[in-house]
Amino acid sequence: MSKIKQQVEDALLCVKSGQTILVGGFGLIGAPLTLIDGLTKKDVKELTIVSNNLGESGKGLGILLNQNKIKKGIGSYFTSNRDVGDKYQKGEIQLELLPQGTLAESLRAGGAGLGGYYTTTGVGTNLANGKEERDIDGVTYLFEKAIRGDVALIRAHKADRLGNLVYYKTARNFNPLMATAAKTVIVEVDEIVEPGQLDPEEIVTPHLYIDSIILAQQILTKEGVVAR
Amino acid sequence: MSKIKQQVEDALLCVKSGQTILVGGFGLIGAPLTLIDGLTKKDVKELTIVSNNLGESGKGLGILLNQNKIKKGIGSYFTSNRDVGDKYQKGEIQLELLPQGTLAESLRAGGAGLGGYYTTTGVGTNLANGKEERDIDGVTYLFEKAIRGDVALIRAHKADRLGNLVYYKTARNFNPLMATAAKTVIVEVDEIVEPGQLDPEEIVTPHLYIDSIILAQQILTKEGVVAR
Amino acid sequence: MSTQLSKQELQHLIAKRVAKELKGPCTVNLGIGIPTLVAEYLDDDQVYLHTENGLLGVMDVEEDKIDPNLVNAGKLPVGEAIGSSFFNSADSFAMIRGGHVDVAILGALQVDERGIIANWAVPGKNIMGVGGAMDLLVGAKKVIVTMNHTSKDGQSKILKECTYPITSTRSVDMIITELAVFKVEDKQLKLVELMPGASIEEVREKTEANFIE
Amino acid sequence: MSTQLSKQELQHLIAKRVAKELKGPCTVNLGIGIPTLVAEYLDDDQVYLHTENGLLGVMDVEEDKIDPNLVNAGKLPVGEAIGSSFFNSADSFAMIRGGHVDVAILGALQVDERGIIANWAVPGKNIMGVGGAMDLLVGAKKVIVTMNHTSKDGQSKILKECTYPITSTRSVDMIITELAVFKVEDKQLKLVELMPGASIEEVREKTEANFIE
Numbered sequence: 001m002s003k004i005k006q007q008v009e010d011a012l013l014c015v016k017s018g019q020t021i022l023v024g025g026f027g028l029i030g031a032p033l034t035l036i037d038g039l040t041k042k043d044v045k046e047l048t049i050v051s052n053n054l055g056e057s058g059k060g061l062g063i064l065l066n067q068n069k070i071k072k073g074i075g076s077y078f079t080s081n082r083d084v085g086d087k088y089q090k091g092e093i094q095l096e097l098l099p100q101g102t103l104a105e106s107l108r109a110g111g112a113g114l115g116g117y118y119t120t121t122g123v124g125t126n127l128a129n130g131k132e133e134r135d136i137d138g139v140t141y142l143f144e145k146a147i148r149g150d151v152a153l154i155r156a157h158k159a160d161r162l163g164n165l166v167y168y169k170t171a172r173n174f175n176p177l178m179a180t181a182a183k184t185v186i187v188e189v190d191e192i193v194e195p196g197q198l199d200p201e202e203i204v205t206p207h208l209y210i211d212s213i214i215l216a217q218q219i220l221t222k223e224g225v226v227a228r
Numbered sequence: 229m230s231k232i233k234q235q236v237e238d239a240l241l242c243v244k245s246g247q248t249i250l251v252g253g254f255g256l257i258g259a260p261l262t263l264i265d266g267l268t269k270k271d272v273k274e275l276t277i278v279s280n281n282l283g284e285s286g287k288g289l290g291i292l293l294n295q296n297k298i299k300k301g302i303g304s305y306f307t308s309n310r311d312v313g314d315k316y317q318k319g320e321i322q323l324e325l326l327p328q329g330t331l332a333e334s335l336r337a338g339g340a341g342l343g344g345y346y347t348t349t350g351v352g353t354n355l356a357n358g359k360e361e362r363d364i365d366g367v368t369y370l371f372e373k374a375i376r377g378d379v380a381l382i383r384a385h386k387a388d389r390l391g392n393l394v395y396y397k398t399a400r401n402f403n404p405l406m407a408t409a410a411k412t413v414i415v416e417v418d419e420i421v422e423p424g425q426l427d428p429e430e431i432v433t434p435h436l437y438i439d440s441i442i443l444a445q446q447i448l449t450k451e452g453v454v455a456r
Numbered sequence: 457m458s459t460q461l462s463k464q465e466l467q468h469l470i471a472k473r474v475a476k477e478l479k480g481p482c483t484v485n486l487g488i489g490i491p492t493l494v495a496e497y498l499d500d501d502q503v504y505l506h507t508e509n510g511l512l513g514v515m516d517v518e519e520d521k522i523d524p525n526l527v528n529a530g531k532l533p534v535g536e537a538i539g540s541s542f543f544n545s546a547d548s549f550a551m552i553r554g555g556h557v558d559v560a561i562l563g564a565l566q567v568d569e570r571g572i573i574a575n576w577a578v579p580g581k582n583i584m585g586v587g588g589a590m591d592l593l594v595g596a597k598k599v600i601v602t603m604n605h606t607s608k609d610g611q612s613k614i615l616k617e618c619t620y621p622i623t624s625t626r627s628v629d630m631i632i633t634e635l636a637v638f639k640v641e642d643k644q645l646k647l648v649e650l651m652p653g654a655s656i657e658e659v660r661e662k663t664e665a666n667f668i669e
Numbered sequence: 670m671s672t673q674l675s676k677q678e679l680q681h682l683i684a685k686r687v688a689k690e691l692k693g694p695c696t697v698n699l700g701i702g703i704p705t706l707v708a709e710y711l712d713d714d715q716v717y718l719h720t721e722n723g724l725l726g727v728m729d730v731e732e733d734k735i736d737p738n739l740v741n742a743g744k745l746p747v748g749e750a751i752g753s754s755f756f757n758s759a760d761s762f763a764m765i766r767g768g769h770v771d772v773a774i775l776g777a778l779q780v781d782e783r784g785i786i787a788n789w790a791v792p793g794k795n796i797m798g799v800g801g802a803m804d805l806l807v808g809a810k811k812v813i814v815t816m817n818h819t820s821k822d823g824q825s826k827i828l829k830e831c832t833y834p835i836t837s838t839r840s841v842d843m844i845i846t847e848l849a850v851f852k853v854e855d856k857q858l859k860l861v862e863l864m865p866g867a868s869i870e871e872v873r874e875k876t877e878a879n880f881i882e
Contacts, residue, residue, distance in 0.1 A: 026722045026758075027744050029737070052758075079798035080744075088795055097796060100721065101762030101804035105340070108759040112546075113553035113595055115346035115364035117337065120807040121766060124838035126790070127799065136343035136373065145364065162504075162539045166429065169755055170723050171738040176757045180554060195539030201394065202430045203541035204757075206512045208483045208504065208556050220737045254509045254545075255531050257524070280545075307585035308531075316582055325583060328508065329549030329591035336546040340759075341766035341808055348594040349553060352625035354577070355586065390717075390752045397542055398510050399525040404544045408767060423752030431754035432544075434725045436696045436717065436769050448524045 003163050004192060004213045008038035011212045014184045015151050017044045018071075022107065022149035022178040023051040023061060027080055030171030031060050033218035033225055034188045035153040040064055046071040050147055052103065052174060057083050059225060068092065074147070076100035097127065102144050104177055109146035111180025116145040152182035155216070156205065159189045160196070163210030164203045172204070179209045186212040190219075231391050232420060232441045236266035239440045242412045243379050245272045246299075250335065250377035250406040251279040251289060255308055258399030259288050261446035261453055262416045263381040268292055274299040278377060280331065280402060285311050287453060296320065302375070304328035325355065330372050332405055337374035339408025344373040380410035383444070384433065387417045388424070391438030392431045400432070407437045414440040418447075460653075466634040469651065470602050472497045473632050474561055477600060480504075482558040483512065483551075485592060488530040490602040491561035504537075506557055508588040510548050513540020529588065552588065552595040560596035562589065562628075564603045566618045569665035571627030571640030573601055574620035583621075593624035605633035605662050612664040614638075614645070635659050644668055679847040682864065683815050685710045686845050687774055690813060693717075695771040696725065696764075698805060701743040703815040704774035717750075719770055721801040723761050726753020742801065765801065765808040773809035775802065775841075777816045779831045782878035784840030784853030786814055787833035796834075806837035818846035818875050825877040827851075827858070848872050857881055 005011040012035065015021065021039075025031025036055075040063045047070050054073050055061030062081050064070055072094040078084040087093040098106070099121045109117055118141035122128050132143040154175040157168035165187060167175060179185050187210055219228050233239040240263065243249065249267075253259025264283075268291045275298050282301050283289035290309050292298055300322040306312040315321040326334065327349045337345055346369035350356050360371040382403040385396035393415060395403060407413050415438055447456050461469065471493035478484055478494075480502025486492055495505060495516060505514035507528040514528060517535035528534045543551075551557055564573040576590070577583045593599060607613055614631065631638040636659045637649035645667035650656065656669065674682065684706035691697055691707075693715025699705055708718060708729060718727035720741040727741060730748035741747045756764075764770055777786040789803070790796045806812060820826055827844065844851040849872045850862035858880035863869065869882065 026740075029722075029740055029744065077798040077800045085795045085797055088797070095797070097799055099799050099803040100758070100801040101766050101808075104758035104762050105342070108550075109345065111554050111556075112333070112550035113348060113555060114333070115348075115362070115367060115369040117345035118343035119766065120341060120343075121804045123807070125803060125836060126796070126834045127803065134343070139343060141343040160539060164539060164541055167755070169429075169736065169739045169749070170720070172755055173723050173758045177759050180550065180556070199430070200513070200536060200540045200542050201397075202427070206541040206543065206551070207539065208506070208512060208551065222735055222737050254527075257509075257527055257531065305585040305587045313582045313584055316584070323584070325586055327586050327590040328545070328588040329553050329595075332545035332549050336763075339767050339769075340763035341768060347553065349591045351594070353590060353623060354583070354621045355590065388752060392752060392754055395542070397523065397526045397536070398507070400542055401510050401545045405546050408763065408769070428726070428749060428753045428755050434754040434756065434764070435752065436719070436725060436764065450522055450524050 002161070003210060004161065008034060008214060011035065011186050011214045012038045012042055015039065015042065015044055018046045019150035020048040020050060022152040022182050023049055024154040024173065024175035024178050025051060026170070026173040027053050028056060028060050028220050028225065030155050030173045030175055032153045032155040032188045033060060033220065034214065034216050035186060036060050036064065037218050040067060045069050048072040048074065050074045050149055052100065053077050053080050054084050056081050072096065074098065076103045099127065104174060106144055106147040107174065107177040107181045110148035111177060114146050116143055118142065119144055147181060149182035150184065152178040152185045154178050154185065154187045156187050156189045158191045158193055158198065159187060159213045160193050160198050162195050163207035163213060164198050165205035165210065166198055166202060167204055176205050179205045184211045185209055188214050188216045190216055230389065231438060232389065236262060236442060239263065239414045239442045240266045240270055243267065243270065243272055246274045247378035248276040248278060250380040250410050251277055252382040252401065252403035252406050253279065254398070254401040255281050256284060256288050256448050256453065258383050258401045258403055260381045260383040260416045261288060261448065262442065262444050263414060264288055264292065265446050268295060273297050276300040276302065278302045278375060280328065281305050281308050282312050284309050300324065302326065304331045327355065332402060334372055334375040335402065335405040335409045338376035339405060342374050344371055346370065347372055375409060377410035378412065380406040380413045382406050382413065382415045384415050384417045386419045386421055386426065387415060387441045388421050388426050390423050391435035391441060392426050393433035393438065394426055394430060395432055404433050407433045412439050413437055416442050416444045418444055468493055470632050470634055473637065473651065474600055474602055477630065478503045478559065484559045484561065485552065485557050485596065487560065487562040489563040491563060492528065492530060492532065494561055506551065507534070508548050508552060510543050510545060511536065511540060513537040549588065549591050552591045555595055555597060557596050559598045559600060560592040561600050561602060562592060564601045565613065566620050567601060567614050567628070567631055568618045569616055569645050569667065570643040571645065572618060572622050572625065573628055574618040574622050576623050577621045579620060589623050593626050599628040600630045600632060601628045602632050605635045612662055614663045614665045616665055635662065638667060681706055683845050683847055686850065686864065687813055687815055690843065691716045691772065697772045697774065698765065698770050698809060700773065700775040702776040704776060705741065705743060705745065707774055719764065720747070721761050721765060723756050723758060724749065724753060726750040762801070762804050765804045768808055768810060770809050772811045772813060773805040774813050774815060775805060777814045778826065779833050780814060780827050780841070780844055781831045782829055782858050782880065783856040784858065785831060785835050785838065786841055787831040788836050790834045792833060802836050806839050812841040813843045813845060814841045815845050818848045825875050827876045827878045829878055848875065851880060
């Protein structure tokens with residue numbers, strides 16, 4: 001019953017065409033590069049990808065994009081990969097743009113079993129088009145729905161064998177949120193340790209959220225993405 | 229400009245009659261006993277107290293209750309202090325009962341600048357009376373409003389001089405949420421350390437939430453509440 | 457039959473039976489009362505206990521290791537297992553409400569014949585506490601109710617309809633009393649097991665609700 | 670006047686002027702572009718820098734200490750100050766949206782004469798990115814906009830009305846360009862300072878919006 005998988009393919013067995021996949025990271029920082037690499041080698045299509053960005057051109061999720069495996073992207077900042085714009089122009093991808101705080105909050109709401117929430121962000125802008133406004137105590141808010149995924153692919157620093165996670169600096173970003181918001185959660189880590197080696201006060205993601213763990217084989221360095 | 233106060237009275241200068249005060253703790257566990265003790269010695273009245281419980285009979289917030297300083301209690305479990313029922317019978321206190329998860333979530337929403345949210349908790353029960361129901365993707369949710377306070381009185385384990393906080397075991401409970409949801413936040417701690425002594429990955433409440441820090445003088449032991 | 461056993465012994469009997477239902481790996485939230493006793497009968501080290509006040513990895517604590525700041529939802533002292541973690545109340549209820557807790561073991565005042573329970577308020581008394589009961593009922597994947605089959609005055613607590621305010625519109629999955637084990641299937645109670653010493657006649661006599669035998 | 674200075678020098682001039690507005694203790698979020706440069710001119714050690722990707726306590730980093738997993742919102746390498754803390758994106762935006770960040774320094778494509786800005790989309794081009802701009806505008810207690818006074822083709826970027834999609838209905842508090850400093854009071858622009866070398870005539874000529882002198 002170990003959560004630890006030796007092969008990326010095994011960890012990704014649960015991913016099917018047409019699913020909604022949550023992918024951690026802020027650009028390539030904190031992105032699950034090994035799992036993304038695994039997806040590029042897997043025969044899947046029509047994925048809805050929820051991620052702050054769609055990688056960079058030819059890197060991370062950018063490879064998946066260029067393979068035409070992504071039907072729809074939900075994120076806050078696609079500008080950092082120019083290929084997204086090209087695909088969008090050609091009608092080859094659907095995009096849903098959300099303010100970054102709304103993206104993060106919707107994922108948290110999804111993980112917390114909430115249906116949606118009211119935020120001030122975006123009120124009166126084009127991103128409010130078609131969304132319900134509501135006055136609460138004299139302030140105008142926008143209704144935003146929770147986001148949930150079929151699978152979450154996330155990146156952490158260390159996992160213990162149970163699946164408790166700690167993160168590393170600004171590579172934390174969306175990962176702990178996505179860990180809560182999908183039916184199946186797969187994490188790649190720098191190191192797997194024994195239960196008890198992570199301080200109970202310091203664990204960011206408790207093990208009940210995690211289904212599979214793999215060691216990272218593709219990592220981000222100053223020189224870019226490299227095999228470990 | 230130090231946040232550290234030597235005297236409880238100084239820390240509590242911001243508390244005025246008629247305000248809404250958020251008070252951390254699950255019963256006496258993680259309750260800011262020194263600050264509560266300070267409130268019992270201060271001339272304030274008609275307070276609205278948001279706290280999971282109203283202390284125990286004659287302990288913690290229970291003292292404030294017996295002093296008739298509490299106009300209204302908002303919490304999830306008042307049963308643990310029998311004096312609350314007596315006051316309620318006599319019409320001497322108003323009570324608003326929320327499911328515990330709703331209480332916690334409403335505080336988080338308040339701190340996060342949200343107006344409210346939709347939860348499944350409580351749908352179809354007496355606690356849903358007068359609250360809006362909404363169908364979202366085939367599931368019935370209840371609208372719950374965010375909660376904010378004028379002042380939060382919280383308990384942490386350690387603070388650095390900037391106001392970064394870490395907590396201790398199950399004394400964490402509502403404290404980190406309340407730290408985000410009030411205009412002024414006062415924390416009492418076991419120990420004040422230098423900036424840099426708390427691990428940046430481990431800090432639960434970043435310093436931007438904290439206004440004042442005092443050392444705990446009343447602490448919870450196996451034998452009950454004692455002066456330190 | 458069970459009249460030979462003390463109230464406490466009957467509670468342990470129920471707790472022991474509940475423990476048999478818990479196969480790891482799973483996360484289980486134990487409510488206040490009889491559910492707390494379940495911890496004593498767990499022998500699967502992949503059953504992880506969650507307490508809503510902010511700990512995953514509850515275990516028994518020895519008298520000399522009691523820490524007043526380490527307690528369960530009933531404010532009773534507990535220990536922390538290897539691999540445990542602490543979190544705030546919003547995160548704890550996000551786990552519960554979000555469907556990340558596999559099983560909740562709860563006490564109840566009444567259950568109706570569709571498996572809907574009442575466990576937080578008594579009419580005519582002040583409604584003063586709900587705690588995490590409503591959250592657990594909407595969130596836990598499976599809910600097992602433990603209760604005495606009858607009230608102190610001998611009335612059935614398994615009723616055609618609850619007379620006390622309900623805790624949720626969701627039916628629980630299983631009811632375990634000192635007399636019987638019921639499963640709830642398609643909003644109907646189904647008797648699946650008699651507890652040691654109980655007879656079908658006694659269960660029929662002491663159960664107001666209709667149930668499938 | 671300012672034609673003698675390079676574009677980069679003008680940006681530093683603006684950043685230096687912004688820094689004068691920041692008196693600690695306060696928490697400041699620095700946007701991408703000119704705002705990033707502000708960090709170089711801060712001399713108050715109680716000005717704490719927040720970056721929305723999850724760090725409170727941003728500081729400069731030396732070339733040899735660059736960590737690819739420690740970056741700001743522009744994905745540029747940064748350092749961590751003593752007393753800093755890391756958090757997830759939901760917690761980071763809870764700080765912003767919840768009003769816990771004192772000042773946001775943002776770039777803008779256009780500002781109108783009520784102080785409303787457009788900084789995330791250009792008509793006719795794909796709308797592809799918004800990032801944290803809308804959150805910062807609704808949440809930060811004070812917003813200071815830094816921008817070039819005119820576009821590359823010499824058109825005023827301080828307009829009667831924005832022609833690009835607005836970022837928020839909230840007016841910013843201050844606008845600092847290479848020519849002038851405006852405050853926004855009662856939804857009106859008020860010229861409060863000329864930048865070094867700028868004349869009132871040049872500001873009048875290059876500002877489409879009405880403003881109080």
